[in-house]
Amino acid sequence: MAKKSDLGVTPLSEDVSAWYNELVFKAELADRGPAKGTMVIRPYGYRVWELLQSQLDQRFKDTGHVNASFPLFIPESYLKREAEHVEGFSPELAVVTHAGGKELEEPLVVRPTSETIIGEMYSKWISSYRDLPILINQWANVVRWELRPRVFLRTTEFLWQEGHTAHASKDEAMEETLRMFDVYAEFARNVAAIPMVQGEKTPGERFAGAVATFSIEGMMRDGKALQSGTSHYLGTNFAKAFDISFQDENNELQLAHTTSWGMSTRMIGAVILAHGDDQGLVLPPRLAPIQVVIVPIGRGEQAEGPRAKAHELAAQLAEAGVRAHVDDRDASPGFKFNDWELKGVPLRVELGPRDLEAGHVLMAQRIGELDDKGRAVKDTLGFDEFVAAVPDRLDVYHELLLERARTFRDEHSAPVDDFDAFEAQVAVGFACALHCGEASCEDDIKAATAATPRCIPVDGDAEEGACVRCGKASAYGKRVVFARAY
Amino acid sequence: MAKKSDLGVTPLSEDVSAWYNELVFKAELADRGPAKGTMVIRPYGYRVWELLQSQLDQRFKDTGHVNASFPLFIPESYLKREAEHVEGFSPELAVVTHAGGKELEEPLVVRPTSETIIGEMYSKWISSYRDLPILINQWANVVRWELRPRVFLRTTEFLWQEGHTAHASKDEAMEETLRMFDVYAEFARNVAAIPMVQGEKTPGERFAGAVATFSIEGMMRDGKALQSGTSHYLGTNFAKAFDISFQDENNELQLAHTTSWGMSTRMIGAVILAHGDDQGLVLPPRLAPIQVVIVPIGRGEQAEGPRAKAHELAAQLAEAGVRAHVDDRDASPGFKFNDWELKGVPLRVELGPRDLEAGHVLMAQRIGELDDKGRAVKDTLGFDEFVAAVPDRLDVYHELLLERARTFRDEHSAPVDDFDAFEAQVAVGFACALHCGEASCEDDIKAATAATPRCIPVDGDAEEGACVRCGKASAYGKRVVFARAY
Numbered sequence: 007m008a009k010k011s012d013l014g015v016t017p018l019s020e021d022v023s024a025w026y027n028e029l030v031f032k033a034e035l036a037d038r039g040p041a042k043g044t045m046v047i048r049p050y051g052y053r054v055w056e057l058l059q060s061q062l063d064q065r066f067k068d069t070g071h072v073n074a075s076f077p078l079f080i081p082e083s084y085l086k087r088e089a090e091h092v093e094g095f096s097p098e099l100a101v102v103t104h105a106g107g108k109e110l111e112e113p114l115v116v117r118p119t120s121e122t123i124i125g126e127m128y129s130k131w132i133s134s135y136r137d138l139p140i141l142i143n144q145w146a147n148v149v150r151w152e153l154r155p156r157v158f159l160r161t162t163e164f165l166w167q168e169g170h171t172a173h174a175s176k177d178e179a180m181e182e183t184l185r186m187f188d189v190y191a192e193f194a195r196n197v198a199a200i201p202m203v204q205g206e207k208t209p210g211e212r213f214a215g216a217v218a219t220f221s222i223e224g225m226m227r228d229g230k231a232l233q234s235g236t237s238h239y240l241g242t243n244f245a246k247a248f249d250i251s252f253q254d255e256n257n258e259l260q261l262a263h264t265t266s267w268g269m270s271t272r273m274i275g276a277v278i279l280a281h282g283d284d285q286g287l288v289l290p291p292r293l294a295p296i297q298v299v300i301v302p303i304g305r306g307e308q309a310e311g312p313r314a315k316a317h318e319l320a321a322q323l324a325e326a327g328v329r330a331h332v333d334d335r336d337a338s339p340g341f342k343f344n345d346w347e348l349k350g351v352p353l354r355v356e357l358g359p360r361d362l363e364a365g366h367v368l369m370a371q372r373i374g375e376l377d378d379k380g381r382a383v384k385d386t387l388g389f390d391e392f393v394a395a396v397p398d399r400l401d402v403y404h405e406l407l408l409e410r411a412r413t414f415r416d417e418h419s420a421p422v423d424d425f426d427a428f429e430a431q432v433a434v435g436f437a438c439a440l441h442c443g444e445a446s447c448e449d450d451i452k453a454a455t456a457a458t459p460r461c462i463p464v465d466g467d468a469e470e471g472a473c474v475r476c477g478k479a480s481a482y483g484k485r486v487v488f489a490r491a492y
Numbered sequence: 493m494a495k496k497s498d499l500g501v502t503p504l505s506e507d508v509s510a511w512y513n514e515l516v517f518k519a520e521l522a523d524r525g526p527a528k529g530t531m532v533i534r535p536y537g538y539r540v541w542e543l544l545q546s547q548l549d550q551r552f553k554d555t556g557h558v559n560a561s562f563p564l565f566i567p568e569s570y571l572k573r574e575a576e577h578v579e580g581f582s583p584e585l586a587v588v589t590h591a592g593g594k595e596l597e598e599p600l601v602v603r604p605t606s607e608t609i610i611g612e613m614y615s616k617w618i619s620s621y622r623d624l625p626i627l628i629n630q631w632a633n634v635v636r637w638e639l640r641p642r643v644f645l646r647t648t649e650f651l652w653q654e655g656h657t658a659h660a661s662k663d664e665a666m667e668e669t670l671r672m673f674d675v676y677a678e679f680a681r682n683v684a685a686i687p688m689v690q691g692e693k694t695p696g697e698r699f700a701g702a703v704a705t706f707s708i709e710g711m712m713r714d715g716k717a718l719q720s721g722t723s724h725y726l727g728t729n730f731a732k733a734f735d736i737s738f739q740d741e742n743n744e745l746q747l748a749h750t751t752s753w754g755m756s757t758r759m760i761g762a763v764i765l766a767h768g769d770d771q772g773l774v775l776p777p778r779l780a781p782i783q784v785v786i787v788p789i790g791r792g793e794q795a796e797g798p799r800a801k802a803h804e805l806a807a808q809l810a811e812a813g814v815r816a817h818v819d820d821r822d823a824s825p826g827f828k829f830n831d832w833e834l835k836g837v838p839l840r841v842e843l844g845p846r847d848l849e850a851g852h853v854l855m856a857q858r859i860g861e862l863d864d865k866g867r868a869v870k871d872t873l874g875f876d877e878f879v880a881a882v883p884d885r886l887d888v889y890h891e892l893l894l895e896r897a898r899t900f901r902d903e904h905s906a907p908v909d910d911f912d913a914f915e916a917q918v919a920v921g922f923a924c925a926l927h928c929g930e931a932s933c934e935d936d937i938k939a940a941t942a943a944t945p946r947c948i949p950v951d952g953d954a955e956e957g958a959c960v961r962c963g964k965a966s967a968y969g970k971r972v973v974f975a976r977a978y
């Protein structure tokens with residue numbers, strides 16, 4: 007068993023898996039639910055989700071989308087209408103067979119995703135080209151039965167958003183697919199501070215029923231990939247299955263082209279695994295429930311002044327739009343510092359009686375410069391200076407995390423041209439390799455290394471050659487990113 | 493069959509039920525889902541829910557609550573731990589018996605409400621008085637099987653929030669129960685423009701498992717009551733069933749006192765039924781997706797100027813925090829005016845080429861003064877004057893709706909002292925009557941008149957006397973509000 011740190015959490019540097027499993031509970035992000043594979047998102051974790059939600063939702067609205075709500079229960083027969091779709095989702099379905107004290111005539115599936123039920127409604131709502139495009143998103147819970155559940159990463163029930171759009175032409179639908187793909191990558195970069203590899207999935211990794219699937223793939227601290235959002239061009243597959251058709255401008259009946267795209271509570275797992283360290287969580291400031299924690303120091307009567315000032319400063323920060331918190335619990339400063347470090351708060355501020363007298367605070371960053379004893383360097387800032395400086399410091403801190411993640415990713419990514427190099431590379435990160443494009447060869451690589459093709463990067467250079475595994479001619483016209491994945 | 497208006501909707505004044513059923517679809521608030529009793533909330537209706545959500549959530553945060561997310565699936569055995577609770581909810585449960593291709597060892601209930609699963613988690617999280625109070629809310633979907641579903645009012649699945657709190661003492665828990673009860677009433681008044689009757693439920697109408705239930709009851713346009721939010725003091729019932737106990741300051745083991753409180757998408761039904769009229773929806777401005785619609789008038793080239801100016805004005809309004817929309821669809825002004833009237837937009841603005849030249853707009857209110865031909869009076873406002881006036885006009889309009897609803901309610905409420913008067917009164921509104929408090933007498937009244945005790949109003953005067961139905965001595969020390977209810 008790995009040695010636990012003072013925090014009661016196995017260090018990340020020793021065992022990423024144990025670190026993750028212990029940290030999500032210890033930091034009170036989540037807990038296990040009673041039913042197998044379900045999770046409780048605790049207030050600290052849910053606040054991360056709310057911050058993610060509001061900032062992502064704003065991007066959806068800015069790109070012309072509106073929200074709606076579709077039913078949780080889907081008649082079983084609907085799933086069967088799109089052949090690939092049902093094949094992909096059948097093993098994961100939860101089914102309601104009894105309700106209101108009776109057995110149902112037709113079982114109801116708890117939605118694993120909503121293409122089918124939304125397809126049915128779009129068929130009703132769309133009759134003319136004037137009804138298009140339809141640009142709808144929904145924030146919802148979905149259920150996919152998990153045999154090996156992991157909090158945030160793979161849970162039987164999870165929260166997500168699913169966009170579903172219908173268009174008059176392939177070009178328009180593809181444009182939408184790529185637009186939302188870019189929205190996800192931009193969001194991951196500018197909100198979660200994760201630089202994503204953007205690319206198209208190989209046929210074997212596509213969404214069940216899609217013509218093309220695009221994904222954003224983040225690199226975690228152990229070099230594994232985590233798929234953090236997907237955008238699908240569904241062609242006319244669901245339009246055929248659900249009769250989503252319209253009269254075009256020439257009065258001819260056409261099938262609509264549809265898309266779907268989703269991001270889920272998995273993204274919280276990505277944030278934990280992309281930024282964390284031995285001391286615990288490292289939260290990007292735009293998703294941090296608490297951006298600045300102020301710890302007043304002093305005992306008894308001596309504590310009064312610092313505490314009052316701390317609350318005054320927190321109120322000023324709140325007015326400037328900063329999420330500030332005063333920790334005036336009855337506990338030692340050392341305990342508090344460790345606790346907020348574990349919880350990943352970006353900026354930590356100390357304020358003792360002597361600081362109060364001197365009119366300043368001491369501020370340390372969760373990640374930043376260290377002194378020669380390996381401790382965080384503290385900046386001394388006058389009160390007004392401090393309040394004025396925080397918003398900018400948070401932005402700088404965001405860039406620091408993003409840059410750190412980018413450097414880490416680039417240092418753990420490499421082109422490889424033979425299978426020995428491939429095996430060594432996927433053990434530590436992303437391998438960029440030429441591949442023949444055959445499913446059996448993908449399976450073979452997976453069996454040998456546990457790595458799978460994550461995506462064909464959109465920004466990859468044109469290149470042809472021999473498959474890294476079987477030597478056949480390469481497909482795709484460029485290298486594919488392979489990695490072990492969550 | 494009732495005569496339909498020009499709008500294709502049966503007038504409210506002829507048949508409230510037909511009017512409601514037709515209007516929710518016609519105004520594109522909602523649609524029926526494929527599975528029995530489920531609904532699709534369409535973007536226009538969902539926007540109302542989002543506005544409700546954000547304003548209610550702010551009130552929860554302001555009173556110290558945090559959000560979290562608990563699982564959809566509850567092991568069947570949990571429901572059975574609180575005897576009254578399982579008795580109350582059993583007939584309405586939807587049950588998952590199969591998942592992941594197998595029959596489950598223990599069936600999972602789709603949550604009808606979350607006291608049980610949250611109780612289980614609180615038991616885990618609470619051990620000392622220092623862990624209390626816990627003040628958590630969740631926004632979620634719940635399922636209660638409905639035999640006679642009605643969009644927004646009674647659906648198999650609905651959206652709601654459910655607050656669940658745990659406290660060290662009865663006093664604290666009761667204070668919380670009443671605080672949230674007041675938050676609901678204040679929200680209904682100041683956001684939905686509905687003056688609620690606030691009161692405690694009689695024992696027969698209590699939440700299954702509660703010690704005391706408080707509700708807000710709105711009067712609809714047909715004189716019926718609609719229960720719009722409830723707040724429950726649960727005593728130690730769930731604490732006993734789920735072992736939510738803590739060490740108090742004297743190191744003695746105590747049971748926690750818990751509360752729960754909820755408001756749902758039913759509130760959208762209340763808004764429709766409390767304010768609507770023969771022309772369609774009448775939305776209170778703080779819940780209206782569109783607060784001001786600007787209709788540019790003119791054909792061909794003549795339309796260009798008004799349209800450009802309309803978008804300019806809408807942008808200025810948006811900057812002032814007003815939800816403004818320009819209707820530049822290719823349709824006649826008459827069609828547009830009817831459409832926005834049906835959709836309940838508070839302020840409607842016309843802008844034609846001559847108005848543009850004169851530098852003004854014509855503004856009409858959805859509800860307001862009428863000219864001698866029965867048409868809405870239009871105000872002429874200069875462009876700047878118009879932009880500056882709108883926020884205040886919306887507030888005045890809110891007060892107008894609230895006052896109108898209050899007058900309507902008061903005119904349709906009366907004290908009654910004999911059963912003939914009682915029957916006549918509940919046919920048109922609320923009857924305030926003395927009652928013996930016996931369940932069988934409540935049942936008898938319901939069988940005779942369809943009316944039920946809605947609540948014992950908190951602001952009722954002390955009064956004793958004979959039961960309006962059976963003549964026995966009155967209970968409760970004051971009059972009870974009876975009404976037919978949704």
Ligand SMILES: [Zn+2]
Nearest residue numbers: 442447473476
């Ligand atoms: Zn190959």
Ligand SMILES: [Zn+2]
Nearest residue numbers: 928933959962
């Ligand atoms: Zn009686």
